[in-house]
Amino acid sequence: MEPRKRFILEERDIPRRWYNIVADMPQKPRPALDPVTRQPLTQKDLSRIFSEEAARQELNTVDRWIEIPEAVRDQYRLYRSTPLVRAYGLEKALDTPAHIYFKNESVSPVGSHKLNSALAQAYYCKQEGLTNITTETGAGQWGTALAYAANVFGLELAVYMVKLSYEQKPYRRSLMQVWGAQVVASPSMSTKAGRRILTETPNHQGSLGTAISEAVELATTVPGCKYTLGSVLNHVTLHQTVIGLEAEKQMEMAGEWPDVVIGCFGGGSNFGGISYPFMRHCLGGEHAGTRFVAAEPEACPKLTKGQFMYDYGDEAGYTPLLPMYSLGHTFTPAGIHAGGLRYHGAGTIASCLLGEGRIEAVDIGQKESFRAGVLFARTEGIVPAPESAHAIAATVREAIRAREEGTPRTILFCLSGHGMVDMAAYDRYLTGDM
Amino acid sequence: MEPRKRFILEERDIPRRWYNIVADMPQKPRPALDPVTRQPLTQKDLSRIFSEEAARQELNTVDRWIEIPEAVRDQYRLYRSTPLVRAYGLEKALDTPAHIYFKNESVSPVGSHKLNSALAQAYYCKQEGLTNITTETGAGQWGTALAYAANVFGLELAVYMVKLSYEQKPYRRSLMQVWGAQVVASPSMSTKAGRRILTETPNHQGSLGTAISEAVELATTVPGCKYTLGSVLNHVTLHQTVIGLEAEKQMEMAGEWPDVVIGCFGGGSNFGGISYPFMRHCLGGEHAGTRFVAAEPEACPKLTKGQFMYDYGDEAGYTPLLPMYSLGHTFTPAGIHAGGLRYHGAGTIASCLLGEGRIEAVDIGQKESFRAGVLFARTEGIVPAPESAHAIAATVREAIRAREEGTPRTILFCLSGHGMVDMAAYDRYLTGDM
Numbered sequence: 022m023e024p025r026k027r028f029i030l031e032e033r034d035i036p037r038r039w040y041n042i043v044a045d046m047p048q049k050p051r052p053a054l055d056p057v058t059r060q061p062l063t064q065k066d067l068s069r070i071f072s073e074e075a076a077r078q079e080l081n082t083v084d085r086w087i088e089i090p091e092a093v094r095d096q097y098r099l100y101r102s103t104p105l106v107r108a109y110g111l112e113k114a115l116d117t118p119a120h121i122y123f124k125n126e127s128v129s130p131v132g133s134h135k136l137n138s139a140l141a142q143a144y145y146c147k148q149e150g151l152t153n154i155t156t157e158t159g160a161g162q163w164g165t166a167l168a169y170a171a172n173v174f175g176l177e178l179a180v181y182m183v184k185l186s187y188e189q190k191p192y193r194r195s196l197m198q199v200w201g202a203q204v205v206a207s208p209s210m211s212t213k214a215g216r217r218i219l220t221e222t223p224n225h226q227g228s229l230g231t232a233i234s235e236a237v238e239l240a241t242t243v244p245g246c247k248y249t250l251g252s253v254l255n256h257v258t259l260h261q262t263v264i265g266l267e268a269e270k271q272m273e274m275a276g277e278w279p280d281v282v283i284g285c286f287g288g289g290s291n292f293g294g295i296s297y298p299f300m301r302h303c304l305g306g307e308h309a310g311t312r313f314v315a316a317e318p319e320a321c322p323k324l325t326k327g328q329f330m331y332d333y334g335d336e337a338g339y340t341p342l343l344p345m346y347s348l349g350h351t352f353t354p355a356g357i358h359a360g361g362l363r364y365h366g367a368g369t370i371a372s373c374l375l376g377e378g379r380i381e382a383v384d385i386g387q388k389e390s391f392r393a394g395v396l397f398a399r400t401e402g403i404v405p406a407p408e409s410a411h412a413i414a415a416t417v418r419e420a421i422r423a424r425e426e427g428t429p430r431t432i433l434f435c436l437s438g439h440g441m442v443d444m445a446a447y448d449r450y451l452t453g454d455m
Numbered sequence: 456m457e458p459r460k461r462f463i464l465e466e467r468d469i470p471r472r473w474y475n476i477v478a479d480m481p482q483k484p485r486p487a488l489d490p491v492t493r494q495p496l497t498q499k500d501l502s503r504i505f506s507e508e509a510a511r512q513e514l515n516t517v518d519r520w521i522e523i524p525e526a527v528r529d530q531y532r533l534y535r536s537t538p539l540v541r542a543y544g545l546e547k548a549l550d551t552p553a554h555i556y557f558k559n560e561s562v563s564p565v566g567s568h569k570l571n572s573a574l575a576q577a578y579y580c581k582q583e584g585l586t587n588i589t590t591e592t593g594a595g596q597w598g599t600a601l602a603y604a605a606n607v608f609g610l611e612l613a614v615y616m617v618k619l620s621y622e623q624k625p626y627r628r629s630l631m632q633v634w635g636a637q638v639v640a641s642p643s644m645s646t647k648a649g650r651r652i653l654t655e656t657p658n659h660q661g662s663l664g665t666a667i668s669e670a671v672e673l674a675t676t677v678p679g680c681k682y683t684l685g686s687v688l689n690h691v692t693l694h695q696t697v698i699g700l701e702a703e704k705q706m707e708m709a710g711e712w713p714d715v716v717i718g719c720f721g722g723g724s725n726f727g728g729i730s731y732p733f734m735r736h737c738l739g740g741e742h743a744g745t746r747f748v749a750a751e752p753e754a755c756p757k758l759t760k761g762q763f764m765y766d767y768g769d770e771a772g773y774t775p776l777l778p779m780y781s782l783g784h785t786f787t788p789a790g791i792h793a794g795g796l797r798y799h800g801a802g803t804i805a806s807c808l809l810g811e812g813r814i815e816a817v818d819i820g821q822k823e824s825f826r827a828g829v830l831f832a833r834t835e836g837i838v839p840a841p842e843s844a845h846a847i848a849a850t851v852r853e854a855i856r857a858r859e860e861g862t863p864r865t866i867l868f869c870l871s872g873h874g875m876v877d878m879a880a881y882d883r884y885l886t887g888d889m
Contacts, residue, residue, distance in 0.1 A: 192878035
């Protein structure tokens with residue numbers, strides 16, 4: 022492995038504000054609609070489910086910068102800034118003239134970027150006097166992050182975990198429990214939605230859609246309890262922009278600017294987190310040539326093969342209708358190991374930007390993603406999460422193209438998390454069982 | 456959780472030399488002996504098994520400081536300095552007047568301190584023209600670190616993994632395989648030692664002793680192959696002193712000096728790594744009141760209940776005879792989850808210092824260790840490795856004593872690794888199955 026170059030920010034340079042790209046978008050995304058009245062959602066509608074502040078941020082199309090609360094920044098300081106790393110080893114292995122950088126979000130105490138928003142959402146709930154929060158989780162990265170954050174701010178947390186993951190990923194479940202969360206396999210008998218699904222399909226293995234239905238039902242029926250979401254929505258993406266804002270300063274330290282920014286894509290918050298702070302310069306007329314590439318799994322290709330439509334966020338149809346590229350809210354993707362990318366729709370901001378041609382999308386097969394993951398582990402020393410391996414695979418494609426075309430380029434991708442808790446998936450890949 | 460204070464060194468302050476405590480010890484440890492001739496081991500004897508440089512370092516009783524090779528330091532830079540953290544959250548939970556600091560070695564890419572020596576040992580083997588290395592691993596932390604290091608320096612690695620761990624800890628096995636190592640369950644049929652053990656006891660579940668026998672046999676019979684060890688020996692402890700040397704500078708940044716230094720104890724390299732740089736001041740007449748506490752498991756109490764003797768390092772009796780506190784080389788500890796602490800003997804330096812009364816030892820029950828581990832996860836946000844949880848439990852005892860006696864003190868402990876790959880053990884604890 023080659024020696025690596027890491028760029029770390031001074032503590033005073035850790036961002037104090039998140040970046041709200043909607044304020045800069047010449048054409049705003051269409052509004053989310055109430056599923057019954059089909060009227061644009063108001064803050065009042067949203068705050069039935071979410072904290073007041075999350076609801077306010079969700080609808081904010083005006084303020085470019087949103088202050089990061091000091092209590093959240095205090096927690097960020099434990100693991101931020103995350104390193105920006107020049108991937109010399111990967112470059113050498115690919116024999117590419119491209120310069121490859123990655124932003125290493127895997128160093129957070131939960132092992133992924135999800136904590137950036139979990140801390141913010143839990144903090145707002147606590148500030149507003151709530152005692153309980155709830156959410157769903159698929160692969161378990163979001164649930165783990167929220168368990169950590171709920172513990173930080175002294176909130177009770179109930180996590181509805183997709184049943185398939187509950188059984189396949191016991192390490193994630195135990196992590197949440199160590200941090201004090203209650204973890205329920207979804208669909209469960211504890212909600213109306215769960216009972217309905219189990220009555221219709223007794224062996225239902227669960228999906229993000231079923232788990233969201235259960236968590237939203239809990240939040241709307243239990244006093245003092247609100248719901249939180251780990252991706253898709255504008256305010257979640259907003260919190261993740263801390264990634265790209267740091268990366269921007271770190272790329273300056275490295276004396277380069279990315280020609281291509283790459284992120285894996287589930288609901289869009291990790292992708293938006295790394296991309297939008299760079300895209301703001303494009304929207305302002307600078308760096309017009311920068312490309313933004315979303316890497317989604319072949320098994321759940323909403324960006325490359327979905328339709329733009331108003332669709333529900335969950336399977337039962339409890340959530341608002343969102344204007345998004347979607348495979349349909351009842352779409353059930355194959356049980357790939359990158360559980361965090363198995364979501365049927367793309368967030369409204371990303372959907373709008375895709376429609377305008379500001380974002381490119383590529384779909385990556387599961388084997389290609391693991392091949393890239395193992396290559397990365399052997400050249401850069403970090404075993405990536407199966408989700409993040411999609412961003413690496415897209416990076417590998419770009420780097421090989423740079424070699425074939427003989428045109429150097431600077432690539433930046435987000436390593437959203439490590440795969441230490443996903444080794445069973447790597448084992449399947451290494452033994453050819455995939 | 457309380458906000459934490461982290462101390463990180465500037466890159467230029469990452470140590471350039473390791474500290475060899477033997478040079479400062481007024482009474483040197485007795486020599487290791489050849490098992491056949493009972494004569495003190497020479498460098499030539501040792502280099503039959505180990506790299507020349509490791510053998511040289513092992514017998515060096517003269518040089519206080521040993522240069523860290525630049526290529527190793529290049530690799531250290533990827534994760535060092537590791538943070539020194541003031542554990543406000545733990546202090547508050549224990550309502551103690553003690554100040555608690557921990558040195559967080561879990562941030563290394565393999566999740567533990569083991570990498571500090573793995574990189575050094577692999578580097579020396581490569582420098583000396585070897586192509587293959589071998590080792591044994593119990594819990595898997597050492598094997599994982601060596602797999603990473605062998606990949607860094609382009610060496611082939613065969614790891615003999617204790618069969619019980621091979622089956623119980625598939626995530627560790629997969630991690631080693633992702634980094635390209637060959638992993639063999641020990642006892643195996645691939646060595647004479649393994650065949651003998653399996654002939655006598657067909658269902659033998661393996662132990663560090665059996666795995667060492669197999670690895671040493673491979674190293675002595677295959678040309679171009681040498682053996683490496685993850686703890687116990689002087690040169691391994693030497694490499695780990697980078698921990699304490701950093702911590703010393705970081706405690707200065709914090710404006711405090713530890714009254715008590717605590718490390719978990721398997722073979723002694725993590726304990727020595729955090730302790731000896733501080734102990735050097737005691738040996739020099741300063742800070743005479745500083746205490747050094749080794750935390751070992753109740754199930755393998757070589758320090759608190761072992762005898763000082765010349766004993767073999769392995770089960771088959773292939774290794775030199777070491778002057779150490781030991782439970783006997785055929786002792787088989789219960790199958791506790793802290794596999795890294797299941798070793799029958801203590802390194803010669805630690806044994807000598809224990810005999811002189813410079814080290815205290817405490818033994819910690821398994822439940823107490825996990826109780827401390829969960830408390831730490833909930834107050835400081837990091838799930839500790841089961842081994843490290845022993846150091847935390849000893850810290851908790853000290854902090855409670857400080858409260859009960861009304862005497863403040865400054866405690867420093869080494870968080871040798873995280874427990875993300877050990878969640879099955881936490882699950883057993885949380886469900887009462889322990």
